[in-house]
Amino acid sequence: GAVVSQHPSRVICKSGTSVKIECRSLDFQATTMFWYRQFPKQSLMLMATSNEGSKATYEQGVEKDKFLINHASLTLSTLTVTSAHPEDSSFYICSARSPGQEYSNQPQHFGDGTRLSIL
Amino acid sequence: GIQVEQSPPDLILQEGANSTLRCNFSDSVNNLQWFHQNPWGQLINLFYIPSGTKQNGRLSATTVATERYSLLYISSSQTTDSGVYFCAVVRGSTLGRLYFGRGTQLTVWP
Numbered sequence: 001g002a003v004v005s006q007h008p009s010r011v012i013c014k015s016g017t018s019v020k021i022e023c024r025s026l027d028f029q030a031t032t033m034f035w036y037r038q039f040p041k042q043s044l045m046l047m048a049t050s051n052e053g054s055k056a057t058y059e060q061g062v063e064k065d066k067f068l069i070n071h072a073s074l075t076l077s078t079l080t081v082t083s084a085h086p087e088d089s090s091f092y093i094c095s096a097r098s099p100g101q102e103y104s105n106q107p108q109h110f111g112d113g114t115r116l117s118i119l
Numbered sequence: 120g121i122q123v124e125q126s127p128p129d130l131i132l133q134e135g136a137n138s139t140l141r142c143n144f145s146d147s148v149n150n151l152q153w154f155h156q157n158p159w160g161q162l163i164n165l166f167y168i169p170s171g172t173k174q175n176g177r178l179s180a181t182t183v184a185t186e187r188y189s190l191l192y193i194s195s196s197q198t199t200d201s202g203v204y205f206c207a208v209v210r211g212s213t214l215g216r217l218y219f220g221r222g223t224q225l226t227v228w229p
Contacts, residue, residue, distance in 0.1 A: 032215060038160075043205065043219045091160055097215045107152055107167035108207075108217055113160045 002028050004096050006111025014119055015086060021079045021114045023094035029074035030096035034108070035067075038091040047092075050077040084118045091115050121146045125206050125220035132196050132227050140191040140223045142206030150209035151182050152217070153191050157202045165191070165204075196227045 003026040011019050023033055031052045036044040048069050049057040056069035066088075068080040077096075081088050093113040097106050122145035132138055142151070153165040166173050166180040168189065173180055177196075182189040193200055203224050207217040 034216065043221045044207075044217075046216060049216060093160070093162065095217070106215065107150070107164060108215065109164065110154075110162040113162075115160065 002096070002107075002109040004094065004109045004111045006094055006114055008114060009112060010115045010117075012117045012119065013084065015084065017084055017118075019081045019084055019116060021081075021092055021094075021116075023077045023079070023096070023111050025075045025096045025109075028096075030077075031074060033071060033077040033094055033096045035069060035077075035079050036093045036095070038093060038113075044093065047079075052077075081116065084116070086118045089116055089118045121148070121208060121210055121218050123206060123208055123218050123220040125204075125223050127223060128221065129224045130226070132225070134196060134198060134227055134229050136196050136227075137192070137194045138196060138225070140193070140204055140206075140225075142189040142191070142220055144187050144189075144206075144208050144218075146210065147187070148184065148208040148210055150215075151184075151189050152207050153180055153189070154205045154207065155200075155202050156205060156222070162205070193225075196225075198227050198229055201225055201227045 005024045007022045033050040035047045038044050047062045050069050050071040052071045071077040095108045095110045097108050124143045126141045150169050155163045168180045168182045170184045177194045179192045203222040205222045207219045
């Protein structure tokens with residue numbers, strides 16, 4: 001089945017550091033990937049839609065300059081949290097959609113998530 | 120956007136019990152998925168079920184798209200079933216973006 005790999009699984013770093021998270025589709029090509037953020041005891045909140053070869057589409061309220069997304073190939077999207085601060089601490093998780101003609105009718109597959117802790 | 124409501128928010132069971140989780144959505148959808156998020160945060164695909172009924176071992180799901188709801192059945196629950204169960208839907212023109220419910224926190228005691 002479709003596999004999405006996310007790395008790293010956990011990051012602990014000092015305030016002011018920039019952190020890059022990678023999301024890879026291992027056995028399929030993904031023109032679109034999604035980045036979510038999850039606070040403790042809450043649901044997943046979509047941050048942005050990552051499109052291969054073009055700019056990401058950010059949800060309202062998500063700072064584009066804080067959360068940089070690059071989707072340079074059909075199997076890799078990266079999320080960079082720039083100049084991270086303690087309030088950026090959260091669980092970040094990516095997903096990719098299985099390829100198919102009817103994009104909305106394909107299941108999504110999730111990476112294992114990245115737990116980011118900013119000290 | 121579309122509203123996705125899950126019930127109950129919390130469920131506590133003894134091992135071996137059966138349960139039903141419900142997902143209501145406010146508009147027509149092209150896709151519906153059920154996920155289990157384990158204590159480590161991993162989201163496990165349970166079902167891709169825009170309509171109809173599917174079964175996988177002790178789990179089964181039914182989606183009645185015309186009435187805008189889906190049900191997840193867990194039979195003979197085990198402690199490893201503990202975690203959060205999410206329902207998520209896709210609307211037609213959103214490039215596959217998933218709208219998540221708030222989840223049901225399931226705790227199964229031995």
